[in-house]
Every structure is written in structure tokens, then in C-alpha cells.
Amino acid sequence: MAAPESGDGNNGAARMVTLISSDNTRFEVEAAAASLSQTLQLTILDGGGGGGDGIPLPNVDSATLSKVLEYCIKHAPAAANGGAPNATAVDRAELERFDNEFVNIDQSVLYSLIMAAHNLEIEGLQSLVAKKVADMIKGKSPMEIRRTLGFPDPTPEEQAEMNAHMLEYGWAYE
Amino acid sequence: MxxxxxxxxxxxxxxxxxxxxxxxxxxxxxxxxxxxxxxxxxxxxxxxxxRADLLPLSLAGLFIDYSGLPYTNFLARPSSANTTTPYQLPCTSVVDHCNGLVLTYHGVLNPATGGWTPFPGPPPPPRVPGTDRFLYDMYLAFDPTTESSHYEVFVIPIIPPWFGRRRPSAKLNEDEDDAEEYPGSAEWPPSPYRLSVFSSRTGQWDERKFVRENEAAGTAADVEEEPLKAKRKAVCWRGALYVHCQMDIIMRISLSDNKYRVIKPPRDLNMSEYRALHLGKSEKGVYSASLEGREHRLRVWLLHESPQDSKTKWILKHDTGRGLTVPSLNLDQPAYHGPWIFDGGCCDNHGGSNDEAQQNQIVGWNSDDDEALPFQTPQVDDRNTDTNHRYVSIEILGFHPFREIVFLHRSWSRGLAYHLNSSRLEDLGNVCPKDDTLFYEELGYIECAFPYTPCLMAEFSQQYLEFSDDED
Structure with a gap:
């Protein structure tokens, strides 16, 4: 699948850009994949990131960036097609399977991803990770949510406050 | 950690x-x-x-479907009926209601927003091999508080009264005669159970297979002689749809993992005496109720599910003992002094009784605050006959979804609310659509009723009025 940018000059081969993580690791990736980031898209359209230059990303470390790019590379072809219209059911199912596995990760990685996705404005990834975190609190009690997310146990005072507020929407605790 | x-x-x-x-x-x-x-x-x-204000957390009234009337009537609580009902009522019969959405044979309607999604076609025939001539019921599953704003419609096959017998019509057509019917000795409900399901996500009827997690209720032949009863109800509760099926079993269909369980009826139910088991959702979860004998002994059970092994048990919650103490009401008089108000469907003002006299009679029956208000205590008469000493029939209309109250009707003309905690019986007024001779001569009857809890959520493809215009 040729990326839209591949036409300007670099006939045949897809145009590549270089991204530099906060710990100075260089990642070479197709412009189409990196362009899933709204933040990077403008720079790339202006011709940035090619050749010896790289685009520095001071807020994203290499472990997180490699994970982000894994997502972008997988989703770039569908995004280039304008999303779902041309995608077959098989393609969509494959992307869904990939997404489910992709967020099946350690909470600290999930946290880094949510920050990076927000920073780089990658809409699909933001929504994927936010949904995952929302699923982590689904069906739980306030105490279970605190434990799942590693909040310290509440002080007696906080506990009393929690109990008082639980009365406000009684239907949620049926 | x-x-x-x-x-x-x-x-x-x-x-x-x-x-x-x-x-x-x-x-x-x-x-x-x-x-x-x-x-x-x-x-x-x-x-x-x-946005709790958008959720179906309050009772607005009851949809009542009468035999012989092509539309559904709406009996409203007084607080919500001071003006004309703001709801878009369906022009056809209501098949089911779930958390603010209404199911008709043509699609799903939200009366509070007018949102409407027509089905792409009639539901496909039952999918279990050998059941293509079976009848079916349709049920709606929608729970905007715990799930998304999407809903599903389940088509549940019914074993017809002629099952197991050679149908006269079969002789007319050799092919049909050869068609293999579902064997009477086979387990019922089957597993896997192939059901047609409409999903608002896809907008399509799809087939889904549900695997049973416990033993079957019996065989198909066990339901052979059972006459067709009034429309059975379903309840959506905690991610599952509980469907009242033949043999008075409840099918607990999980909405997330394609599994189902068979829940047997309350063990202490006397099968020879009771008229019908009524399934409903109320304050603490899933309930069932029965009215037995000429004395109208009302019993109510609450379903208890063990969180460890999902085993279920019906716990007797209420028993009126020798029978309901029924208010004395003169059925020959048009009952225009009940606090509830009738409102007709969308077609015309057939509800009838919205006259000034009744508007002025509004007194506070407030289901959400009933302790604070004086009861209209009806006169007591336990003869169960009217002034002409005719036998008076009492039937269950439904459960109050948030309070332990059972709605009843007496001879299709008066609505009653029975409070389980206080054993008090309250008069809701006229439930007869108008002083229609059809009803006073007892030719008409109530086919089914649904407590309505308005909801401002859910996703719809169009507005109901547009649909109605298209049809005309």
C-alpha cells in the first residue's frame, strides 16, 4: 500500500522519516505511519524528518516510542484507505485482535502510552488506551478500583467520605 | 504487587x-x-x-395492551400526566419494554425521544433444525446504566400446541410432510441454542449460538400439551436477560459470553392451582409472582443467585395466605375518580378519559415517595364478586421496577397497587381505555402491560414520525 506522500520524489519506495526518542534512540519509520500522529503530520508534510535530520520527541522514551510505532505501522494501511470503507471484515477482525493484544500490558506501560498518545495526538491510540483503563474499573466497587490502580488504602476519614457518597447514587450498587 | x-x-x-x-x-x-x-x-x-437524569430510573406509568385494540394505551402517574403525555407512543402493539425502550414487531422505539430503528425485515424463522414451523416471542435487552447505549432483540422459539401431532396441513404438501420435525424426546431447551438476535450495533438479524451451562428443563415432548398462555415477560438484570419460557422455566441468557442457564420455577408453586407465573424486575432484582385460586392468594418470590457458583434459588418474599383483600368497587359505574390518568396512543385521542373532571382529581400517588403520602384506602370486600355477585377476576399487570409493589387489575377495569412491605392495597383508578361496551361486557381483556421507565439515551437511526409518514 503506497502512502500518499510517496509520490513527491521518492518513486516506488515509501518515504521514510526518523524520530528521535528522549533517550536519543533513532527510529526510522514510513511517513504514512508516523503521520497517524496529528502533531507529527504537519512537520512531515513540510518535509521534516527526512534524510539525516530526525524529529526529536523529548517527552517520549524509546520503550514507549517503539510501542507507539508498532501501533502506527499496524494501523497505517487502514488509515490511508480512509478507515473502514474498503476494509474487509477479515481486516477489521485482525485489527481488533491486534488492538486487544496490544493493550494487554503492564499498567506502567499503559500509563506511558496514554501520555504519549495524548502528546502525539494519535486519536485511535488515545481512544484504545482510555477504553482499556475504563474497562479496568468496570463493575468494580470504589475500594476495588483503588486497589486495582494502586491507590493507598483510605484513611478512616476518607473511608467515611466514600461511604457517604455511595449513598448518593444507590442504584449503582444494586 | x-x-x-x-x-x-x-x-x-x-x-x-x-x-x-x-x-x-x-x-x-x-x-x-x-x-x-x-x-x-x-x-x-x-x-x-x-447524566443520571437521562437514565431510566423513574416510573412514568404503564403501557397497557388490550385485545381488540390495535394500539397501546399509556396509564400515567399523576405527577407525569398533568399535561398531555410527552411520549411518542407506538401506533401498534407493544411486544416488550426494557429500560425505556419499546419493542414492536417492526422495530425499536424510544418513546421519550421519538428515536426509532426499524428492523431490516421480519425476524428469520427459528434456527434450531426442525423448528421452522414453531412460533416465537421477541424480547428486548437494554441496560444503559451498566452497558453501552446499544440494545439487542432476542427471538425465542415457542413449541406450538400442535407439536408432536400430525398436522392436517402437512398432508396437503408432501415436502412438508417429509420435513423432519424437532424430536419430542430431545432436550429442551437445546444446547447449543441457535437464536436469531438483532443488534443495534450491526442493524442486522444474526444467528448466535448459546451453550447451556446446566441441565435441560426436560424434553420437547414435556411442553407438548401446554396451552398457549398470556405473553411471558423478560427482565434485563446485571448483564443478563431473564426470559420466562414454556414449562415456567426462566432462561438466563448472558449478554456477554453466549451462555445460558435454565432456572426452574419456585418449587413450592402448586402447578394445579396457579394461573400464571409472572416474571418482573423490582427493588432487589428478579422477582416472580403468582395469583392462585378463587381467593387470589398472591405469592412473590425473589431470585437469589450465588455469586460463587451461579446456583439459583427462589426465596418466598411474600404470601397473602388465604387471599387478597380486595377493594369493593362498583364495576357498573364508570370509575372516574382514580388518581392515575389515561393517555391514548399516537393515532388519535382514543384514550378518552382525559376530561377536566379527572384532571382535577389528581392526587398524589407517587411511587418514589409513597410513604409520605396518604393512601386512598379502598373499602374492603373479600367476596371477590361485584355488586351483581359476578365472579371478579384479578390479574397481575407488572412489578414496580424500584419499589416492592405489584400492579394488578381487577376485571380489566380497575388498577390496583399492592405494597408488599405493608400488605396495603391501593386504588389506581380506571384501567379500561374508555367506557367501552366491549370491556364492560367482558369481551375485551388486557393482553399485557409494561411498567415504563423513560430513558433519554440509546442510539437510533431515525425519528418515529418520519417512519409513520413513510408508511402512510
Whole structure:
């Protein structure tokens, strides 16, 4: 699948850009994949990131960036097609399977991803990770949510406050 | 523990990102999130993420479907009926109601918003081999508090009264005669159970296979002689649809993992005496009720499910003993002094009794605040006959979804509310659509009734009025 940018000059081969993580690791990736980031898209359209230059990303470390790019590379072809219209059911199912596995990760990685996705404005990834975190609190009690997310146990005072507020929407605790 | 190590991280999550997470949570989880800590509560409240006002958390009235009338009537609580009912009522019969959405044979309607999604076609015939000539019932599953704003419609096959016998019509057609019918000795319900399901996500009828988790209720032949009863109800509760099926079993269909369980009827139910088991949702979960004998002995059970092994048990919640003490009402007089108000469907003003006299009679029957208000205590008469000493029939209309109250009707003309906790019986007034001779001569009857809880959520493809115009 040729990326839209591949036409300007670099006939045949897809145009590549270089991204530099906060710990100075260089990642070479197709412009189409990196362009899933709204933040990077403008720079790339202006011709940035090619050749010896790289685009520095001071807020994203290499472990997180490699994970982000894994997502972008997988989703770039569908995004280039304008999303779902041309995608077959098989393609969509494959992307869904990939997404489910992709967020099946350690909470600290999930946290880094949510920050990076927000920073780089990658809409699909933001929504994927936010949904995952929302699923982590689904069906739980306030105490279970605190434990799942590693909040310290509440002080007696906080506990009393929690109990008082639980009365406000009684239907949620049926 | 993983949680401890990253504790500081989640608390550092900027508000915008936390809001992005919580925006994707169901209303139930948002309500719980408010209690996690002060910061979360402030965020949920400041950004108005929780819209409890849109949820089906209050009872507006009852949809009542009468035999012989092509439309559904709406009996409203007085507080919501001061003006003309703001709801878009369907022009056809209501087949089911679930958390504010109404199912008809043509599609799903939200009476509070007018949102409407027509089905792409009639539901496909039952999918279990050998059941293609079976009848079916349709049920709606929708729970906007714990799930998404999507809904599903389940088509449940009914074993017809002629099952197991050679049908006269079969002789007319050799092919049909050869068609293999579902064997009477086979387990019922079958497993896997192939059901047609309409999903609002896809807008299509699809086949889904449900695997039974416990033993079958019996064989298909066991239901052979059972006459067709009044429309059985279904209840949506905690991620499952409980469907009242033949043999008075409840099928508990999981909405998330394609499994189902068979729940047997209350063991102490005397099969020879009772007229019909009534399934419903009320304050504490899933209930069933029966009215037995000429004395109208009312019994109510609450379904208890063990959280460990999902085993179920009916717990007797209420028993009137020798029978209901029934108010004395003169059925020959048009009953125009009940507090509830009738409102007709969308077609014309056939509800009839919205006259001034009745409007002025509005007194506070407020289901959400009933302790604070004086009861209209009807006169007591336990003869169960009217002034002409005719036998008076009492039937269950439905459960109050949030209070332990059972709605009843007496001879299709008077609505009654029976409070389980106080054993008090209250007069709701006229439930006869108008002083229609059809009803006073007892030719008409109530086919089914649904307690209506308006909901302003759910996704729809069009407006009901547009649909109605298209049809004309």
C-alpha cells in the first residue's frame, strides 16, 4: 500500500522519516505511519524528518516510542484507505485482535502510552488506551478500583467520605 | 504487587486524560468512580460526565395492551400526566419494554425521544433444525446504566400446541410432510441454542449460538400439551436477560459470553392451582409472582443467585395466605375518580378519559415517595364478586421496577397497587381505555402491560414520525 506522500520524489519506495526518542534512540519509520500522529503530520508534510535530520520527541522514551510505532505501522494501511470503507471484515477482525493484544500490558506501560498518545495526538491510540483503563474499573466497587490502580488504602476519614457518597447514587450498587 | 509500584502514576494523570478515560465508562461505573477519591469526584461533577437524569430510573406509568385494540394505551402517574403525555407512543402493539425502550414487531422505539430503528425485515424463522414451523416471542435487552447505549432483540422459539401431532396441513404438501420435525424426546431447551438476535450495533438479524451451562428443563415432548398462555415477560438484570419460557422455566441468557442457564420455577408453586407465573424486575432484582385460586392468594418470590457458583434459588418474599383483600368497587359505574390518568396512543385521542373532571382529581400517588403520602384506602370486600355477585377476576399487570409493589387489575377495569412491605392495597383508578361496551361486557381483556421507565439515551437511526409518514 503506497502512502500518499510517496509520490513527491521518492518513486516506488515509501518515504521514510526518523524520530528521535528522549533517550536519543533513532527510529526510522514510513511517513504514512508516523503521520497517524496529528502533531507529527504537519512537520512531515513540510518535509521534516527526512534524510539525516530526525524529529526529536523529548517527552517520549524509546520503550514507549517503539510501542507507539508498532501501533502506527499496524494501523497505517487502514488509515490511508480512509478507515473502514474498503476494509474487509477479515481486516477489521485482525485489527481488533491486534488492538486487544496490544493493550494487554503492564499498567506502567499503559500509563506511558496514554501520555504519549495524548502528546502525539494519535486519536485511535488515545481512544484504545482510555477504553482499556475504563474497562479496568468496570463493575468494580470504589475500594476495588483503588486497589486495582494502586491507590493507598483510605484513611478512616476518607473511608467515611466514600461511604457517604455511595449513598448518593444507590442504584449503582444494586 | 503491580498496583503499588505504579501508584503515583495514575494519580499524576492529567485531568483531561482522566476525563477521556471516564467518558468511556458506563453510568454505573461513573457513579462508583465518584467515590474513589475527591479528585475523581470533582472531575466527574465539574465536567458533568454522569447524566443520571437521562437514565431510566423513574416510573412514568404503564403501557397497557388490550385485545381488540390495535394500539397501546399509556396509564400515567399523576405527577407525569398533568399535561398531555410527552411520549411518542407506538401506533401498534407493544411486544416488550426494557429500560425505556419499546419493542414492536417492526422495530425499536424510544418513546421519550421519538428515536426509532426499524428492523431490516421480519425476524428469520427459528434456527434450531426442525423448528421452522414453531412460533416465537421477541424480547428486548437494554441496560444503559451498566452497558453501552446499544440494545439487542432476542427471538425465542415457542413449541406450538400442535407439536408432536400430525398436522392436517402437512398432508396437503408432501415436502412438508417429509420435513423432519424437532424430536419430542430431545432436550429442551437445546444446547447449543441457535437464536436469531438483532443488534443495534450491526442493524442486522444474526444467528448466535448459546451453550447451556446446566441441565435441560426436560424434553420437547414435556411442553407438548401446554396451552398457549398470556405473553411471558423478560427482565434485563446485571448483564443478563431473564426470559420466562414454556414449562415456567426462566432462561438466563448472558449478554456477554453466549451462555445460558435454565432456572426452574419456585418449587413450592402448586402447578394445579396457579394461573400464571409472572416474571418482573423490582427493588432487589428478579422477582416472580403468582395469583392462585378463587381467593387470589398472591405469592412473590425473589431470585437469589450465588455469586460463587451461579446456583439459583427462589426465596418466598411474600404470601397473602388465604387471599387478597380486595377493594369493593362498583364495576357498573364508570370509575372516574382514580388518581392515575389515561393517555391514548399516537393515532388519535382514543384514550378518552382525559376530561377536566379527572384532571382535577389528581392526587398524589407517587411511587418514589409513597410513604409520605396518604393512601386512598379502598373499602374492603373479600367476596371477590361485584355488586351483581359476578365472579371478579384479578390479574397481575407488572412489578414496580424500584419499589416492592405489584400492579394488578381487577376485571380489566380497575388498577390496583399492592405494597408488599405493608400488605396495603391501593386504588389506581380506571384501567379500561374508555367506557367501552366491549370491556364492560367482558369481551375485551388486557393482553399485557409494561411498567415504563423513560430513558433519554440509546442510539437510533431515525425519528418515529418520519417512519409513520413513510408508511402512510
Amino acid at each position: 503491580e498496583g503499588k509500584r505504579i501508584y503515583s502514576l495514575w494519580r499524576l494523570l492529567p485531568d483531561d486524560m482522566l476525563a477521556d478515560v471516564l467518558r468511556r465508562a458506563a453510568p454505573r461505573d461513573l457513579a462508583v468512580s465518584r467515590c474513589v477519591c475527591r479528585a475523581w469526584r470533582a472531575l466527574v461533577d465539574d465536567r458533568r460526565l454522569l
